[in-house]
Amino acid sequence: xxxxxxxxxxxxxxxxxxxxxxxxxxxxxxxxxxxxxxxxxxxxxxxxxxxxxxxxxxxxxxxxxxxxxxxxxxxxxxxxxxxxxxxxxxxxxxxxxxxxxxxxxxxxxxxxxxxxxxxxxxxxxxxxxxxxxxxxxxxxxxxxxxxxxxxxxxxxxxxxxxxxxxxxxxxxxxxxxxxxxxxxxxxxxxxxxxxxxxxxxxxxxxxxxxxxxxxxxxxxxxxxxxxxxxxxxxxxxxxxxxxxxxxxxxxxxxxxxxxxxxxxxxxxxxxxxxxxxxxxxxxxxxxxxxxxxxxxxxxxxxxxxxxxxxxxxxxxxxxxxxxxxxxxxxxxxxxxxxxxxxxxxxxxxxxxxxxxxxxxxxxxxxxxxxxxxxxxxxxxxxxxxxxx
Amino acid sequence: xxxxxxxxxxxxxxxxxxxxxxxxxxxxxxxxxxxxxxxxxxxxxxxxxxxxxxxxxxxxxxxxxxxxxxxxxxxxxxxxxxxxxxxxxxxxxxxxxxxxxxxxxxxxxxxxxxxxxxxxxxxxxxxxxxxxxxxxxxxxxxxxxxxxxxxxxxxxxxxxxxxxxxxxxxxxxxxxxxxxxxxxxxxxxxxxxxxxxxxxxxxxxxxxxxxxxxxxxxxxxxxxxxxxxxxxxxxxxxxxxxxxxxxxxxxxxxxxxxxxxxxxxxxxxxxxx
Numbered sequence: 001x002x003x004x005x006x007x008x009x010x011x012x013x014x015x016x017x018x019x020x021x022x023x024x025x026x027x028x029x030x031x032x033x034x035x036x037x038x039x040x041x042x043x044x045x046x047x048x049x050x051x052x053x054x055x056x057x058x059x060x061x062x063x064x065x066x067x068x069x070x071x072x073x074x075x076x077x078x079x080x081x082x083x084x085x086x087x088x089x090x091x092x093x094x095x096x097x098x099x100x101x102x103x104x105x106x107x108x109x110x111x112x113x114x115x116x117x118x119x120x121x122x123x124x125x126x127x128x129x130x131x132x133x134x135x136x137x138x139x140x141x142x143x144x145x146x147x148x149x150x151x152x153x154x155x156x157x158x159x160x161x162x163x164x165x166x167x168x169x170x171x172x173x174x175x176x177x178x179x180x181x182x183x184x185x186x187x188x189x190x191x192x193x194x195x196x197x198x199x200x201x202x203x204x205x206x207x208x209x210x211x212x213x214x215x216x217x218x219x220x221x222x223x224x225x226x227x228x229x230x231x232x233x234x235x236x237x238x239x240x241x242x243x244x245x246x247x248x249x250x251x252x253x254x255x256x257x258x259x260x261x262x263x264x265x266x267x268x269x270x271x272x273x274x275x276x277x278x279x280x281x282x283x284x285x286x287x288x289x290x291x292x293x294x295x296x297x298x299x300x301x302x303x304x305x306x307x308x309x310x311x312x313x314x315x316x317x318x319x320x321x322x323x324x325x326x327x328x329x330x331x332x333x334x335x336x337x338x339x340x341x342x343x344x345x346x347x348x349x350x351x352x353x354x355x356x357x358x359x360x361x362x363x364x365x366x367x368x369x370x371x372x373x374x375x376x377x378x379x380x381x382x383x384x385x386x387x388x
Numbered sequence: 389x390x391x392x393x394x395x396x397x398x399x400x401x402x403x404x405x406x407x408x409x410x411x412x413x414x415x416x417x418x419x420x421x422x423x424x425x426x427x428x429x430x431x432x433x434x435x436x437x438x439x440x441x442x443x444x445x446x447x448x449x450x451x452x453x454x455x456x457x458x459x460x461x462x463x464x465x466x467x468x469x470x471x472x473x474x475x476x477x478x479x480x481x482x483x484x485x486x487x488x489x490x491x492x493x494x495x496x497x498x499x500x501x502x503x504x505x506x507x508x509x510x511x512x513x514x515x516x517x518x519x520x521x522x523x524x525x526x527x528x529x530x531x532x533x534x535x536x537x538x539x540x541x542x543x544x545x546x547x548x549x550x551x552x553x554x555x556x557x558x559x560x561x562x563x564x565x566x567x568x569x570x571x572x573x574x575x576x577x578x579x580x581x582x583x584x585x586x587x588x589x590x591x592x593x594x595x596x597x598x599x600x601x602x603x604x605x606x607x608x609x610x611x612x613x614x615x616x617x618x619x620x621x622x623x624x625x626x627x628x629x630x631x632x633x634x635x636x637x638x639x640x641x642x643x644x645x646x647x648x649x650x651x652x653x654x655x656x657x658x659x660x661x
Binding site: 036037038039041042043044045046048049103106107108109110112113115116118119121123124125126127130182183185186187188189336337340341342343344346347 | 536
C-alpha cells in the first residue's frame with residue numbers, strides 16, 4: 001500500500017517538500033545542540049526539563065485520539081466511527097513517534113539511549129513509559145495497517161487482530177497514566193505531587209486529541225474525497241465537550257485544594273502561574289490565555305445549538321487545542337520546577353534553537369500523518385468507501 | 389547420524405553459553421579495572437587503610453560556620469572534584485544556568501523552608517548554611533533513574549556512574565533538595581577547571597553529577613575534602629551505625645534538624661543550628 005504515498009498532485013508534493021525542509025532545518029539545529037550540549041536550550045540547573053518534555057507530555061495526549069474512536073466503535077458498536085478509527089490509529093503512530101523524538105532530543109547523552117534497555121530498571125517510571133509508548137505505537141501500526149489492508153482486499157481483517165484492538169484500549173489509558181506518574185510520584189515537587197495528575201492527563205488528552213483529529217477530518221472533507229460522515233463528527237464533538245468539561249473541572253479542584261488549605265507549597269506554583277511569584281511572571285500570560293480560551297471553548301461547545309454548527313465548532317476546536325497546549329504543552333512541566341526546591345524563583349524560556357528543533361520534530365510527525373493518511377484515503381477511495 | 393547431530397547441537401549450545409559467560413566476565417573485568425583505578429583493588433577493603441562504615445552520615449554545625457570557613461570548605465570540594473567555574477550563559481542572565489555545584493551556601497530559609505518562622509533568633513536565620521547531597525537512605529533519585537547510573541552503595545553513599553548516565557535529568561526532577569547538577573556544556577573546555585586534580589575524573593557534557601561523600605577519598609583512608617578542610621569541627625563525618633563513633637556522640641548531645649524530613653527520603657546529613 002506504501003506506493004499510494006508516492007503518487008500525488010503538486011499540492012501534495014509541495015507540502016511534503018515543505019515538511020522535509022523544516023525537518024532539515026530542525027536537524028541542523030539539533031546538530032548544533034548535539035555538539036555544544038543542552039546549553040543551547042533555555043534549560044538550567046533549576047528548570048531541568050522544559051519545552052521538549054512538555055511536548056512529550058502534550059503529544060502523549062494527542063496519541064489518545066485513537067482510543068476515543070476505537071472504544072466506542074469496538075466496545076459499544078458505534079458504527080459511525082467505523083470509517084475514521086484508522087485516522088485515530090495513524091494519528092497515534094505519528095504522535096508517539098514525536099514523543100520518542102522529543103525524549104531523544106532532550107537527552108544529554110543520546111548515544112547512550114540503549115542503556116535503558118541494556119540496564120532495564122523497573123523501579124523507574126521512565127522505563128515503563130518507554131515500554132507502554134513503544135507497545136502502543138506498535139499496536140497502532142499493526143492494527144491500522146492490517147485493517148486497512150483487509151479493507152482494500154474487501155475481506156474482514158484477520159482474527160488475531162481483534163485481541164490486539166482490545167489490548168490497545170487499556171494501553172491508551174496506560175500511556176497517560178504512566179506519563180502522569182513521571183511527575184506525580186516525585187517527593188519535592190508540590191505542583192505535580194497530586195493524585196489527580198493522571199485523571200487530568202486523561203481528560204486533557206480525550207479532548208485535545210480528538211479535537212486535532214476532528215480538525216483534520218474537516219480539512220479532509222474540504223480538500224479531499226474523504227468524508228467522515230455527519231454522525232461521526234457530531235458524536236466526536238460530544239465526546240470532546242464532556243472531556244473538556246472534566247479537564248477544566250479537574251483544574252478547579254487543584255485550585256480549591258491549594259488555596260482553601262493555604263498550604264504554602266501547594267499554593268506557590270499556582271500563584272506563579274496566575275499572578276507571578278517573586279518577580280517571575282513568564283507563565284502568567286500563558287496561563288491566563290489558556291483559561292480565557294477554555295472558558296470561551298466551553299461556552300461554544302456546551303450548547304448543542306452552537307456545537308452542531310460547523311462554523312462555530314471549528315474555531316472552538318482550534319481554541320481548545322490552543323488552550324490545552326498552553327496548559328499541558330507549556331505551563332505544566334515548567335511550573336513544576338518553580339519555585340525550585342530551595343524556593344528560589346529561577347525562570348525558563350525556550351531558546352530559538354530549541355524551538356527550531358521542536359518544529360523539526362513536529363514536521364516529522366506531520367510527515368508521518370500526511371503519508372499514512374494519504375494511503376488510508378486513497379485505499380478508501382479505491383474501494384469506494386467515500387461518501388459524498 | 390541423528391545421535392551425532394543431537395550431540396553437535398548440545399555441544400554448540402554449551403559452547404554458546406560458555407562464550408556468553410566469558411564475554412560477561414570480560415566486560416566485568418574491564419569495569420572492575422576502571423573502578424579499581426579510583427577505588428583501589430576489588431574486595432571488602434580496597435586499600436588496607438580504607439575508611440569503611442555500614443552507614444555514612446554527616447553533621448554540619450552551622451554555629452561554627454562563617455563566610456570565610458564556608459568558602460574554604462567549598463573550595464576544597466571544588467578542587468578535589470574538578471568542578472568547573474562556568475560563566476553566565478548569556479550576559480544578562482539572572483542566574484547561572486550552566487552552574488555545577490556539589491556543596492554551596494544558602495540562607496537558612498532556603499535550606500529549611502518548612503522550618504522557618506519569623507520569630508526565630510536572627511543568629512539562626514541570618515546565618516548562611518552549607519547544603520550538599522543528603523545521601524538519603526531512601527533516595528528518590530535512585531528510584532527514578534532509568535539506567536541505574538545513580539545507585540546506592542551498601543554503606544549508604546548515593547553514587548553516580550558518569551559513563552552510564554544518559555542525561556535524562558529525571559533524578560534532578562526527583563531530588564527534593566536541588567542537589568544535582570547537569571553538564572549543560574563541556575566542563576573541560578575554556579579553562580573552566582583552573583587546576584585539574586588527577587585523583588578524580590573530569591566529566592563530559594550531558595551527564596548529571598553531585599556530591600559523593602568523597603567515596604574516592606574514603607577508599608584511600610582520607611576524610612571527605614570538606615571535612616578535612618574544617619579547622620574547628622564544623623563538619624563531623626562518620627558511621628551512623630556505630631554507637632561509639634564521634635558523629636553519634638555529637639548527635640546524642642545536640643539538637644539536630646534535617647532538610648525536608650517530610651519528603652520521606654531519610655537524609656543522612658544533620659544540622660546543628
